[in-house]
Amino acid sequence: MYNRGRRAELAEKLREMLPGLDLVVDAPMSEHTSFHIGGPADILATPGDEDSLRRLLLWADKAAVPLTVIGRGTNLLVRDQGLRGLVVRVGRGLDRADVNDGTISAGAGLALVELSKLAASRGLDGLAFACGIPGSLGGALVMNAGAYDGEMKDVVERVEVMRPDGTRAWLSKGDLDFSHRHSALQGGGLLALRAELALRPGERSAIEARMAEFDRLRAEKQPLEWPSAGSVFRRPQGHHVGPLITEAGMRGARVGGAQVSEKHAGFIVNRGEATAADVMELIERIRAAVRARFDVDLAPEIRIVGEG
Numbered sequence: 426m427y428n429r430g431r432r433a434e435l436a437e438k439l440r441e442m443l444p445g446l447d448l449v450v451d452a453p454m455s456e457h458t459s460f461h462i463g464g465p466a467d468i469l470a471t472p473g474d475e476d477s478l479r480r481l482l483l484w485a486d487k488a489a490v491p492l493t494v495i496g497r498g499t500n501l502l503v504r505d506q507g508l509r510g511l512v513v514r515v516g517r518g519l520d521r522a523d524v525n526d527g528t529i530s531a532g533a534g535l536a537l538v539e540l541s542k543l544a545a546s547r548g549l550d551g552l553a554f555a556c557g558i559p560g561s562l563g564g565a566l567v568m569n570a571g572a573y574d575g576e577m578k579d580v581v582e583r584v585e586v587m588r589p590d591g592t593r594a595w596l597s598k599g600d601l602d603f604s605h606r607h608s609a610l611q612g613g614g615l616l617a618l619r620a621e622l623a624l625r626p627g628e629r630s631a632i633e634a635r636m637a638e639f640d641r642l643r644a645e646k647q648p649l650e651w652p653s654a655g656s657v658f659r660r661p662q663g664h665h666v667g668p669l670i671t672e673a674g675m676r677g678a679r680v681g682g683a684q685v686s687e688k689h690a691g692f693i694v695n696r697g698e699a700t701a702a703d704v705m706e707l708i709e710r711i712r713a714a715v716r717a718r719f720d721v722d723l724a725p726e727i728r729i730v731g732e733g
Contacts, residue, residue, distance in 0.1 A: 427509065432467050435490065435511075439470065443480060447471040447517075454503040454731070457495070457514065459559060461652040462701050463503025464731060466493075466512040473518035475618060479591045482616070485511050486589060493730055494616055496561035497536065500568065500654055500726070504701045504733030515563055519618070524549070527624050528582070533563030533617045537570070545636060550627030551580045556636040557643045559655070563617045567610045568726075569603045573639055578603035580622045586615040593618065606659055606726055648686040651694035657708065658691065658723040666691040669721060673714040680707040701733055 427435070436450050448470045454463030472478040485492040491510030495501060498514075519534035524547050531540055537560055541552040554575025558565060566584055569577050581603070584596050602609040610617055643649065658666045670676060670690035678685045682699030685707065686692040693704055712723050 427467050435488075436468055438488075439468070439481075439484070439511075442484065443472075443477050445473075446477065447473065452512070454498075454507060454512075458498035458501050458503055458654070459652060460498075460502055460654045460699075460704070461695055462699055462704065463501075464505045464507030464701075466508040467510055469512045469514060471514045471516060471518075475519065475587075478513065478515070478519065478616075478618075479587060481511065481513050482587065482589065483591045496534070496564040497559065499560040500564060500728055502654055502701055502704055502727050502729045504705075504729070504731035506732035508731045515616075516561065520561075527626065529622045529624065530619060531562055531622065532619045533561060533566070535562045536560075537562055537565050541636065544622075544624055545629060545632040548627055548629045548632070549624035550632050551575075551624040552622070553632055553635045553639065556639055562620060566601075566617045566620055567608055568606050569608050570606075573642075576603070576605075578608075580624060582621045582623045584610075584620045585618045586610070587618055589614045646689055648688045648692050648694050651686070651696060653686070653692050653694045654727045656691045656726055657693050658711075659726045661721050661723065664719075664721060666723065669715050669719060669723070670711055673711070673718040675711050675714050678707065678710065680704075680710070683707045685711065701731070705729075705733065 432450050450468055451465045452469035453465055455461050472481055493508050493512045496515050516534040519532045522531040522535055522543055537555045537558045541556040544552040554573045558570050565577050581598055586596055587593050660666055667690045675685050676690040677687050681703035682697050683693055683703035684696050686694050715721055715723050
């Protein structure tokens with residue numbers, strides 16, 4: 426961690442560069458993740474527009490300050506010692522959406538739930554599957570988020586990205602290399618700014634009825650009453666994660682405040698005061714049990730960042 430003086434110095438430079446920037450020093454990441462877990466970020470900045478975002482990225486690169494970009498923190502586990510350098514949160518100010526016939530152009534900071542509601546209100550079908558996915562559009566693009574037999578790759582036409590040097594480019598669906606919970610935006614240094622989504626005409630009432638049914642199923646099957654980061658593991662080919670974990674005897678297993686959900690064993694929930702170390706140890710216990718029982722290696726789907 427940068428010492429107190431260095432953190433204050435860096436924050437002051439950012440405020441001088443971008444007056445009015447939403448900036449917090451020593452920001453507890455437990456307040457910015459759906460898991461409600463995570464140590465402090467040295468500096469957390471939420472840019473209000475794309476130019477501010479570009480300038481933050483360029484500043485971090487030029488100053489050699491470690492940089493982490495996050496969205497709504499719904500698929501994220503921040504380790505207990507927190508995040509060093511600058512954390513940029515893409516959200517407010519980058520969440521505009523425009524509808525033109527059957528196409529929606531939306532900013533990466535827009536909540537996926539709100540985007541699906543917008544599409545339904547305009548009688549556009551194709552995003553009903555996303556009605557209960559809690560992240561932002563940007564995060565959904567990165568991991569090709571999906572549910573109920575729908576995925577982002579089904580509706581994405583192209584995505585505008587920002588490179589580390591601040592330049593921008595449009596990537597087609599083919600460029601994005603979508604596969605199950607994967608896209609070319611993972612680990613490539615490219616930051617999604619907006620996407621154009623091609624939807625099809627539909628009956629508003631029918632779309633909204635299907636979304637209501639998806640919400641009912643989600644509430645019935647998922648542990649929404651506890652903080653979590655969603656499905657912890659990627660689905661291994663030929664298997665479903667929940668039954669593997671259950672049959673390996675790990676349903677309900679607990680380490681500290683972290684517990685394998687009794688309702689859906691693919692989730693780890695924060696039962697209160699869970700630490701990232703608790704979650705990490707539980708993840709390894711689950712992986713070991715499943716490997717021993719089925720010779721299947723579970724790979725984490727959640728993004729794990731920070732120092733532990």
